[in-house]
Amino acid sequence: MESLFKDPHQLSPKAIRSLIRKGKWDRPTAGLAMGYAQANLVILSEKYAFDFLLFCQRNPKPCPLLEVLEAGEYRTRFLSQEADIRTDIPRYNIYREGKLEATVKEIKGLWRKDFVTFLLGCSFSFEEALLRAKIPVRHIEQNKNVPMFISNISCKSSGIFHGPMVVTMRPIPSHKVSRAVQITSRYALVHGAPVHIGDPSLIGIKDLKRPDFGDPVTIKKNEVPVFWACGVTPQVIVMEAKPNLCITHTPGHMFISDLLNEELAIF
Amino acid sequence: MESLFKDPHQLSPKAIRSLIRKGKWDRPTAGLAMGYAQANLVILSEKYAFDFLLFCQRNPKPCPLLEVLEAGEYRTRFLSQEADIRTDIPRYNIYREGKLEATVKEIKGLWRKDFVTFLLGCSFSFEEALLRAKIPVRHIEQNKNVPMFISNISCKSSGIFHGPMVVTMRPIPSHKVSRAVQITSRYALVHGAPVHIGDPSLIGIKDLKRPDFGDPVTIKKNEVPVFWACGVTPQVIVMEAKPNLCITHTPGHMFISDLLNEELAIF
Numbered sequence: 024m025e026s027l028f029k030d031p032h033q034l035s036p037k038a039i040r041s042l043i044r045k046g047k048w049d050r051p052t053a054g055l056a057m058g059y060a061q062a063n064l065v066i067l068s069e070k071y072a073f074d075f076l077l078f079c080q081r082n083p084k085p086c087p088l089l090e091v092l093e094a095g096e097y098r099t100r101f102l103s104q105e106a107d108i109r110t111d112i113p114r115y116n117i118y119r120e121g122k123l124e125a126t127v128k129e130i131k132g133l134w135r136k137d138f139v140t141f142l143l144g145c146s147f148s149f150e151e152a153l154l155r156a157k158i159p160v161r162h163i164e165q166n167k168n169v170p171m172f173i174s175n176i177s178c179k180s181s182g183i184f185h186g187p188m189v190v191t192m193r194p195i196p197s198h199k200v201s202r203a204v205q206i207t208s209r210y211a212l213v214h215g216a217p218v219h220i221g222d223p224s225l226i227g228i229k230d231l232k233r234p235d236f237g238d239p240v241t242i243k244k245n246e247v248p249v250f251w252a253c254g255v256t257p258q259v260i261v262m263e264a265k266p267n268l269c270i271t272h273t274p275g276h277m278f279i280s281d282l283l284n285e286e287l288a289i290f
Numbered sequence: 291m292e293s294l295f296k297d298p299h300q301l302s303p304k305a306i307r308s309l310i311r312k313g314k315w316d317r318p319t320a321g322l323a324m325g326y327a328q329a330n331l332v333i334l335s336e337k338y339a340f341d342f343l344l345f346c347q348r349n350p351k352p353c354p355l356l357e358v359l360e361a362g363e364y365r366t367r368f369l370s371q372e373a374d375i376r377t378d379i380p381r382y383n384i385y386r387e388g389k390l391e392a393t394v395k396e397i398k399g400l401w402r403k404d405f406v407t408f409l410l411g412c413s414f415s416f417e418e419a420l421l422r423a424k425i426p427v428r429h430i431e432q433n434k435n436v437p438m439f440i441s442n443i444s445c446k447s448s449g450i451f452h453g454p455m456v457v458t459m460r461p462i463p464s465h466k467v468s469r470a471v472q473i474t475s476r477y478a479l480v481h482g483a484p485v486h487i488g489d490p491s492l493i494g495i496k497d498l499k500r501p502d503f504g505d506p507v508t509i510k511k512n513e514v515p516v517f518w519a520c521g522v523t524p525q526v527i528v529m530e531a532k533p534n535l536c537i538t539h540t541p542g543h544m545f546i547s548d549l550l551n552e553e554l555a556i557f
Contacts, residue, residue: 056401072340073339073340073343076340076343076344076347077343077360079341079347080346080355080358081358081368091344091347093344093448093449100522101348101446111544179368181360182360205557207479208556208557211478211556215556216557243552266429289482289556290472290475290483
């Protein structure tokens, strides 16, 4: 347990993954390895892999692919050269027929040769960029989960995968909305620019105080609600498609990569 | 034949596709439907579809996917809502075991239910943007094909698909190189920003006067050679992989979409 005497927030991605692999860190990863990209995880049988890959290609804002591993492959090659996808994530959700069956700390025993692994970008990366530009991120200020809403924006379907886009909302001061668009445009691999700015009812959201997931946050007088595509979308889509087995990270318990957020920026 | 009395360069994408469908236009498409995106075509059996889709995900600069059609589907949904991929391209190349077998004007008779269609971005889109910004595009000035080189940059492999990146070279005046980077960065779906700027030998190119494909162009004293990922890459990669059957457009004879280049710009 000696490593835990150090502040885990000071550890490198590799050191944190090593703790996670040994079962010594099974908590959320927000705030760890600042500057490094974290990723969402979806594991599906090969049977669904083409359709899900195509779903991501058609819906790059909610489903920005950072890396896809071939069937049976559990070692990453691009996000890290030494990570093991079966052990290096703090908590995994096991879904059967779309229902959460268990939450576990590793999936070595469940691993199958037909598993295809998808790692998708996470908004932590662009939130760091917003904060660096002194753009407030309300749920971080208020120590809450980001508010998420099921919008009426349809994803483009692919095979069994179809459904609405989930969006996150961040209230941004009117005079900083342009800057927030510019900054997040650089991060197309972590949801990119907003999908909607302003009146929530136009995308089917009735009440900003009642998010579908996460917590409500304060919106000030001079602020505009700004909506980004959310990484919960692929999870909701996959759950609705009810594949016989699907493994994801447990929300908030992400894969920590060796890539700097800056390396993901598209320009 | 009445439509041909009009200048074809003034026709809409829909009108040109209609001419092509009737077999009345089987020439190159450069300069047609200015402002609209044109696309490269690759058709493969379902057997190779996941690997090729993953190859494109891993190599977005040479292989920028604009649209992928599910197995058996020959009607586009996003690039146009009324195009038929079997008839709406002026000329098709039929490759068996990696060898060019025939060049044909339509592929209705060859169509199979296991065919998966990939449409990829084409540099015509960003060249138009460069010209609008008064950045010279030498091969257009000299009425030649763009010079293309097989570089020593390796693509990331996927299944049977692997090989070097093919690049195009455009000489850009030194003081306009920054602007050329900025402009083409907006067009990530049509190869995006350059992959290399300056000394060709650093990417394995020995002689700019001897391109592997296309024509050599003049480089002036004040100009820097600037290299972009090239849409010939996927064709070379697919030919080297030698699938039993592959259908592509004939180089230069592209699919003309209903999307404006501006609609493809990522910011």
